[in-house]
Amino acid sequence: MSVLSCENLDAGHTRRSPCVRGLDLSLSEGEIVALLGPNGAGKTTLLMTLAGLLPRLGGSVLLAGEQLGSGNTRAAVRRGLVLVPDDRALFKKLSVAQNLRLAIRGRGPTARSSIDEVLQYFPALEARLNLAAGQLSGGEQQMLAIGRALVQRPKVLLIDELSMGLAPVVVESILGVLRNVASSEGTAVMLVEQHVRLALGIADRAVVLVHGHVSLEDDATVLSNDVGRIERAYLGQSGGDSRPQAV
Structure with missing residues (x-):
C-alpha cells in the first residue's frame, strides 16, 4: 500500500x-x-x-x-511525516532525555514507553541521557536525531x-x-x-x-x-x- x-x-x-x-x-x-x-x-x-x-x-x-x-x-x-535534516537540528544545550521528551506528543506511560523503545534501538544513548546533546559524538548525535523522530511514531x-x-x-x-x-x-x-x-x-x-x-x-x-x-x-x-x- x-x-x-x-x-x-x-x-x-x-x-x-x-x-x-x-x-x-x-x-x-x-x-x-x-x-x-x-x-x-x-x-x-x-x-x-x-x-x-x-x-x-x-x-x-x-x-x-x-x-x-x-x-x-x-x-x-x-x-x-517526519524529517531528520542533514544538520540533525538538535537542541545542543539540552540533554538527550530533554531532546527526546520535547518530540513526544502527550505525557505519562506512553512517553516513557516511547523513550524506552528508542533506547532499545540505540542502547548507546542510555548512558548519555543526562548529557547535553552538543557533547555527544557525531554518531551519537545522529542516533539521537533519528530517535527523536521515532518517538513521534x-x-x-x-x-x-x-x-x-x-x-x-x-x-x-x-x-x-x-x-x-x-x-x-x-x-x-x-x-x-x-x-x-x-x-x-x-x-x-x-x-x-x-x-x-x-x-x-x-x-x-x-x-x-x-x-x-x-x-x-x-x-x-x-x-x-x-x-x-x-x-
Whole structure:
C-alpha cells in the first residue's frame, strides 16, 4: 500500500528555476527507498518540500491517500511525516532525555514507553541521557536525531545525508536499526545517502535523481549486483564529475 506519493511534483526555491520537475514517486508502508544522486540533483530540496519546509511549486503530495498541504511542517508532522535534516537540528544545550521528551506528543506511560523503545534501538544513548546533546559524538548525535523522530511514531521517515561525517561501521549500525523499524513497525523510510553500497544493502528500492528528474529506479538487490548502472545514471546527465561515493 502506498503511504506517500508525489504526482507531477515541482520543487525548488523559486518558480523560475525549480530543482525538481514533474516528479512522480511513491513510497509503500514498510519500504525503504534510497534516494541517490550527485550534488545539486535536488534530493534535499525534495525532502524539504515533502516535509513542508518549502512550499510546493506544482503538483501534489498524498499521505495515506489524502492531500498533504503545501509548506506546512506542523501539519506534515501531525499527519505522520517526519524529517531528520542533514544538520540533525538538535537542541545542543539540552540533554538527550530533554531532546527526546520535547518530540513526544502527550505525557505519562506512553512517553516513557516511547523513550524506552528508542533506547532499545540505540542502547548507546542510555548512558548519555543526562548529557547535553552538543557533547555527544557525531554518531551519537545522529542516533539521537533519528530517535527523536521515532518517538513521534512516523508513518513516513525522511532522512537527509545520514552518513555525513560518520564512520562506516556507525552508519551500518544505524541503517540496521532503520531496516528493523521499517520491517517491524511498517514505517516507510526515504533516505538520502552517498554511501551507495551501504544504502543498497538495507533498501528495498533505489531511485537516482539527476537534475531534478528520476534517471534510474529499480530494486535495490538488482542494482547492488550491477552498481555500474547507477554510475552510468549519474554520469549520463551530470557531466561526468559527480561519481557516487563509496561504490
